[in-house]
Amino acid sequence: MGAVTFPDSKVIDFITQNVIPLQLPHDHKPLADQFQVKWTPTLVTLDKDGKEHHRTVGFLAPEDLIPSLILGRAKIHFDHENFEEALKSLDALLRDYPKSGAAPEAIFIQGVCLYKTSHKPKPLKDVYEKLQAEYPESEWTKRAYPYRLL
Numbered sequence: 001m002g003a004v005t006f007p008d009s010k011v012i013d014f015i016t017q018n019v020i021p022l023q024l025p026h027d028h029k030p031l032a033d034q035f036q037v038k039w040t041p042t043l044v045t046l047d048k049d050g051k052e053h054h055r056t057v058g059f060l061a062p063e064d065l066i067p068s069l070i071l072g073r074a075k076i077h078f079d080h081e082n083f084e085e086a087l088k089s090l091d092a093l094l095r096d097y098p099k100s101g102a103a104p105e106a107i108f109i110q111g112v113c114l115y116k117t118s119h120k121p122k123p124l125k126d127v128y129e130k131l132q133a134e135y136p137e138s139e140w141t142k143r144a145y146p147y148r149l150l
Contacts, residue, residue, distance in 0.1 A: 001041050001059055008062035019069060045072030053079050067093050067100035074109060083113040104140035107131055111144070121150040 005011055015021050024031055026040040035044050035052065043065075045054035054072035074089035090110040094103060111127025124147040131141040132148075 001065070005060060005062050005065050011062045011065055014066045014069065018073070043068070045069065045076065047076045047080070063097070064101050067097035067102040067106075070097070071102040071106055071109075074106065078109055078113060081116075083117050087113050104131060104135040104138040107135075108140040108144055111147075121147075125150040 026032060026037055026042070031037075035042075037044075039057050041057075041059065043056045043060070044052055046052055053075040054068075056068050060068055070089050070093040074086045074093065077083070077086035077089060087110060090106045090113070093100070093106045094110070097103065107130055108127055111123045114123035115121065124144070128141070128144040128147040131138060131144050135141055
């Protein structure tokens, strides 16, 4: 990714404005063991306390790295039950990167956030229908399959 993705001007701008990047060799001790890094590149999204919330393994093109980082930020907010901020990140991801590999998971989490804030099941059913229509082969469509019954 060092030759293709990281030098991309959009990636540089996004990282500079939105994350605190730390690049380490794959065998750096003790962090490689702590975060179970077994292959490169491995990108781990951590919260301010160093707790992992999202990870990717393998090459990501510039058009997939940024949405993956946005998804990581959304998952931090989600895991901390800050659903409003999670929804803002997910909305941005889906608006700006609707065809990215992160989009199906973003749609799934978006529906769960809406359910958790409203306590109404309709957003979950809507998630399944949207995933089925736009990403029928996605693992996230399969995970949302039970929601079709709501």
